[in-house]
Amino acid sequence: MGADVxxxxxxxxxxxxxxxxxxxxxxxxxxxxRRGSAYIQNRFGPNRVGPLGxxxxxxxxxxxxxxxxxxxxxxxxxxxxxxxxxAMIPAALALNAIPLSSPVHVEAFEMLGQTWGPYVFLAQGxxxxxxxxxxxxxxxxxxxxxxxxxxGSNNKYxxxxxxxxxxxxxxxxxxxxxxxxxxxxxxxxxxFTEMIAQQAGPLVFSLFGHKVEALSFLPNWGIFYQPLGAIxxxxxxFAEANRLPFDLPEAxxxxxxxxxxxxxxxxxxxxFIGEYGHMFVASLLMVIFYFGGYTLPGVNPExxxxxxxxxxxxxxxxxxxLVLHGVLMAKVVFFLWIFIWVRWTLPRFRYDQLMDLGWRTxxxxxxxxxxxxxxxxxxxxxxxGS
Amino acid sequence: MLWEAIGFYSxxxxxxxxxxxxxxxxxxxHSALYLVLTMxxxxxxxxxxxxxxxxGVQLIVYAGAVMVLFVxxxxxxxxxxxxxxxxxxxxxxxxxxxxxxxLAGIFFAGSDSSIAIxxxxxxxxxADVSRQLxxxxxxxxxxAFEALGVLLLVVAVGVVxxxxxKGGTHARH
Numbered sequence: 001m002g003a004d005v006x007x008x009x010x011x012x013x014x015x016x017x018x019x020x021x022x023x024x025x026x027x028x029x030x031x032x033x034r035r036g037s038a039y040i041q042n043r044f045g046p047n048r049v050g051p052l053g054x055x056x057x058x059x060x061x062x063x064x065x066x067x068x069x070x071x072x073x074x075x076x077x078x079x080x081x082x083x084x085x086x087a088m089i090p091a092a093l094a095l096n097a098i099p100l101s102s103p104v105h106v107e108a109f110e111m112l113g114q115t116w117g118p119y120v121f122l123a124q125g126x127x128x129x130x131x132x133x134x135x136x137x138x139x140x141x142x143x144x145x146x147x148x149x150x151x152g153s154n155n156k157y158x159x160x161x162x163x164x165x166x167x168x169x170x171x172x173x174x175x176x177x178x179x180x181x182x183x184x185x186x187x188x189x190x191x192f193t194e195m196i197a198q199q200a201g202p203l204v205f206s207l208f209g210h211k212v213e214a215l216s217f218l219p220n221w222g223i224f225y226q227p228l229g230a231i232x233x234x235x236x237x238f239a240e241a242n243r244l245p246f247d248l249p250e251a252x253x254x255x256x257x258x259x260x261x262x263x264x265x266x267x268x269x270x271x272f273i274g275e276y277g278h279m280f281v282a283s284l285l286m287v288i289f290y291f292g293g294y295t296l297p298g299v300n301p302e303x304x305x306x307x308x309x310x311x312x313x314x315x316x317x318x319x320x321x322l323v324l325h326g327v328l329m330a331k332v333v334f335f336l337w338i339f340i341w342v343r344w345t346l347p348r349f350r351y352d353q354l355m356d357l358g359w360r361t362x363x364x365x366x367x368x369x370x371x372x373x374x375x376x377x378x379x380x381x382x383x384x385g386s
Numbered sequence: 387m388l389w390e391a392i393g394f395y396s397x398x399x400x401x402x403x404x405x406x407x408x409x410x411x412x413x414x415x416h417s418a419l420y421l422v423l424t425m426x427x428x429x430x431x432x433x434x435x436x437x438x439x440x441x442g443v444q445l446i447v448y449a450g451a452v453m454v455l456f457v458x459x460x461x462x463x464x465x466x467x468x469x470x471x472x473x474x475x476x477x478x479x480x481x482x483x484x485x486x487x488x489l490a491g492i493f494f495a496g497s498d499s500s501i502a503i504x505x506x507x508x509x510x511x512x513a514d515v516s517r518q519l520x521x522x523x524x525x526x527x528x529x530a531f532e533a534l535g536v537l538l539l540v541v542a543v544g545v546v547x548x549x550x551x552k553g554g555t556h557a558r559h
Contacts, residue, residue: 128433129438130438130441130442133439133443133446136442137429137443137445137449137450138445140445140450141426141445143450143454147454147457150461159461162461163461163462166455166458169454170451170454170455173451190516
């Protein structure tokens with residue numbers, strides 16, 4: 001939590017701010033989704049309310065808040081009400097455990113006639129020491145929201161959606177976890193900040209104690225070490241977030257609207273926030289594991305710190321964190337756009353195709369990736385057990 | 387120490403409450419959902435006692451995978467016959483007496499070391515803890531670890547064999 005009132009307050013505000021970041025990115029993404037789909041399908045999309053249709057979001061929010069609050073008569077009211085809240089929790093917890101920028105160092109300063117000692121604020125809600133494992137564990141709880149929604153509504157379509165969702169989540173979680181094992185082996189740590197620090201600098205392979213510098217014009221990103229793992233992780237993330245082409249749980253042609261058939265108004269919106277939160281966490285993980293996190297060639301905490309050398313150390317540290325946060329968010333926005341792009345490009349899988357892809361294609365490839373990475377690291381980094 | 391004790395005992399209280407509701411809930415799905423809460427609470431207790439990696443694995447494996455399967459299977463099947471079989475009769479009566487005896491034993495053993503459990507050794511960095519865990523698993527406990535792997539493989543093969551006999555989409559014709 002923190003040593004004194006100031007540190008505790010800042011840490012608390014940080015957590016709330018990161019939660020609000022997740023919630024506030026949803027209306028923007030909905031706008032991008034609608035305008036983007038219109039662009040892809042050669043339509044206009046919402047363009048009447050406000051500039052570029054941006055205030056359509058406000059109108060939507062008012063509609064969500066003033067809709068009739070409907071509860072199915074034969075359902076289980078407690079579970080029915082709990083499901084939308086459960087949908088938001090995993091993404092919010094996972095997002096708070098991921099660093100969004102470099103740590104901010106605050107020098108000792110005077111306030112209210114008292115000296116407040118030097119602080120180091122991480123740009124994340126909390127640091128549990130098991131980074132990746134915590135994020136994986138918390139996001140694996142996301143299936144319960146769909147199960148609770150399907151069960152609490154007491155509706156056949158909702159139930160089918162919930163069953164599909166849980167089977168799908170379990171199938172793809174294996175491939176996702178195994179592809180992340182390759183990353184953990186590569187960076188030899190669970191900590192996100194250490195992973196990003198290892199990706200700063202030029203690409204230098206180390207083979208049998210020799211350095212291969214032929215490709216040193218490229219950055220030292222994980223994608224060049226784990227291309228297969230990156231593809232498997234990204235595909236599994238689509239399934240985890242229930243996005244097309246993996247949105248079988250809410251397939252509108254077969255199941256009305258799947259697990260959220262009985263939900264409307266703000267409760268439906270909370271499922272939406274959960275889904276977009278998962279997309280956000282997935283994009284962040286992709287960027288941190290494979291695309292250098294908040295670093296770029298020539299842009300890392302040390303070099304950016306030198307740009308602001310004229311300012312006082314506290315201000316320089318804060319500005320550095322802001323610049324690096326901008327770099328990270330630019331990359332994340334790119335991956336969010338890929339999520340939307342794929343949704344409006346590919347058709348939905350059939351259910352048996354989904355299961356075959358998960359169990360017979362992605363799981364064996366992810367296993368092979370893990371084993372090959374382990375063998376290669378053993379030979380290349382520690383030749384013959386040194 | 388006081389705050390740690392309050393945290394630990396409130397966690398323990400919720401854990402026992404959820405475990406109690408797991409065995410008393412009539413509806414099997416409600417019972418399974420309480421078991422999910424118990425598993426999540428167990429992960430929190432592991433974390434509280436300094437076993438960070440085990441807490442994460444508890445979340446991923448038990449709360450995230452095993453219990454999702456439990457709830458899904460319970461939703462798929464109609465369990466009235468099984469409910470009747472386990473609510474009366476000699477067999478379930480024996481089970482109840484045995485589990486009451488086990489609970490009493492755990493209670494007496496636990497009350498003996500009630501606060502000493504909070505005296506965890508000085509916390510090492512958790513990456514090192516998981517490294518030591520891996521080294522122990524692959525050296526000292528290698529045979530137990532491999533035997534567990536073989537057991538799970540046997541179970542998986544058995545399940546496939548049974549489900550192919552009973553029919554289904556991948557049945558032998």
